[in-house]
Amino acid sequence: xxxxxxxxxxxxxxxxxxxxxxxxxxxxxxxxxxxxxxxxxxxxxxxxxxxxxxxxxxxxxxxxxxxxxxxxxxxxxxxxxxxxxxxxxxxxxxxxxxxxxxxxxxxxxxxxxxxxxxxxxxxxxxxxxxxxxxxxxxxxxxxxxxxxxxxxxxxxxxxxxxxxxxxxxxxxxxxxxxxxxxxxxxxxxxxxxxxxxxxxxxxxxxxxxxxxxxxxxxxxxxxxxxxxxxxxxxxxxxxxxxxxxxxxxxxxxxxxxxxxxxxxxxxxxxxxxxxxxxx
Numbered sequence: 611x612x613x614x615x616x617x618x619x620x621x622x623x624x625x626x627x628x629x630x631x632x633x634x635x636x637x638x639x640x641x642x643x644x645x646x647x648x649x650x651x652x653x654x655x656x657x658x659x660x661x662x663x664x665x666x667x668x669x670x671x672x673x674x675x676x677x678x679x680x681x682x683x684x685x686x687x688x689x690x691x692x693x694x695x696x697x698x699x700x701x702x703x704x705x706x707x708x709x710x711x712x713x714x715x716x717x718x719x720x721x722x723x724x725x726x727x728x729x730x731x732x733x734x735x736x737x738x739x740x741x742x743x744x745x746x747x748x749x750x751x752x753x754x755x756x757x758x759x760x761x762x763x764x765x766x767x768x769x770x771x772x773x774x775x776x777x778x779x780x781x782x783x784x785x786x787x788x789x790x791x792x793x794x795x796x797x798x799x800x801x802x803x804x805x806x807x808x809x810x811x812x813x814x815x816x817x818x819x820x821x822x823x824x825x826x827x828x829x830x831x832x833x834x835x836x837x838x839x840x841x842x843x844x845x846x847x848x849x850x851x852x853x854x855x856x857x858x859x860x861x862x863x864x865x866x867x868x869x870x871x872x873x874x875x876x877x878x879x880x881x882x883x884x885x886x887x888x889x
Contacts, residue, residue, distance in 0.1 A: 611636055613850045614857055617837045619830035625823055627838070632783045634840035641845035648845065651852035655692035658859040659729060663697040665864050666727035669773040672855065673732045675741070675825075676780030677818055678811055679790040681841050682733050683803075685780065688848040689855065693729060702733040715739040715757065716764050726772055736761055740825055745817045758828040765834040775834035776858055778851055779822060780841040784815055 613636075619625055638644035662668055672689065674682045686700055701722040710718040716736055724730030740761070744754045765775055782790075791808060794800040811818075830836035837854055841847040 612857070613854050614837070617839060617850060617854070619826045619836040619838060621831050621835070623827065623830075625826050625838070627781060627819055627823060630781060630838055630840065632781045632786065632840045633842040635843045635846040636849070638846070638849075641843075644845050644849055648849050648852070651849060651856055652688075652692040654856040654860075655689070655852055656694075658856055658864070659693045659697060661864040661866065662729065662859065662862075663694065663727050665867055667772065668862055668864065669724040669726050669768075669771075670729045670855075670859065671724055671732065671768065671773050671775045672729065673735045673737070673775065673777040674780065675735065675737050675778070675822075676841065677782065677787065677815070677822075678805075678808055679787045679794075680780035680782045681844055681847055682780060684844060685778070685847060685851055686731055686733055689731065689852065692852070697727060698729045698731070699724065700731040700733060703735055703738060716760065720764075723768055724773065736764070737825055737829070741818065741821045744821050745814050758825075761829055762831060762834075765829075765831070769833045774858060774862065776855060777830075777834060777836045778854075779826060779836060779838050780847060781838050782841045784812070786842045787812065 635644075638647070662670060674685055676682050690698060690700065699722070703718070706715075706718060719732075719736040722730060722732070740754050740757050743749055744751075768775060791804075794804050826836050826838065837850075839847050839850050
């Protein structure tokens with residue numbers, strides 16, 4: 611299945627998240643049934659990221675957004691297991707510092723965009739400034755409402771420089787979120803994830819959904835599309851995300867760069883060194 615066609619938010623379309631099933635899992639019924647495909651996509655990502663790093667003609671920016679417990683951290687781990695950390699950076703954007711608040715909202719984001727040959731993963735991103743800022747009325751409407759255009763312009767500039775942008779909204783149901791909160795409470799290895807804000811933010815579910823819908827409608831573009839990833843099943847989330855990334859990278863037509871040295875000269879130097887070492 612081409613998950614890009616299935617899960618993309620077509621530019622200019624109005625989206626209602628209630629019409630999307632967060633428990634959708636494609637052709638596979640279980641994690642076990644999907645395991646072969648998951649492993650295949652991880653292998654593809656490894657090869658394609660190596661090409662990206664070697665060729666240094668493109669950069670890749672992966673943006674992850676989602677309501678609390680949607681799986682942004684888990685998605686990061688899954689994607690990064692396939693990639694050489696030397697060419698990959700993950701940046702988590704939390705509440706801005708005093709210095710960051712003294713600049714425009716994109717200032718702290720721009721500093722972490724990937725260079726050519728690199729993969730950047732944003733765990734939360736510049737979109738927080740049309741989400742939490744909007745829901746909690748941290749700035750006036752006339753301020754945050756202008757940011758959609760500013761974000762699109764910012765992403766256009768990145769694309770013009772050679773950055774491919776893929777944006778994932780990880781979508782879970784309120785019932786699944788509550789189940790994941792329960793698991794955190796009962797599992798000592800997950801309790802560190804518990805936040806005082808979990809249940810406070812849950813009370814704003816409808817307001818966040820409205821903000822996400824506007825974000826998806828106004829900022830899914832042909833050059834930086836949004837994908838809504840049904841994420842009630844973590845294994846399907848990982849499969850869909852990894853396949854979309856791999857398919858997108860494959861479309862770049864990357865090739866191994868040619869050597870920058872005279873190979874015949876290097877071979878002669880090698881054989882001379884090998885002969886000397888054997889004496």
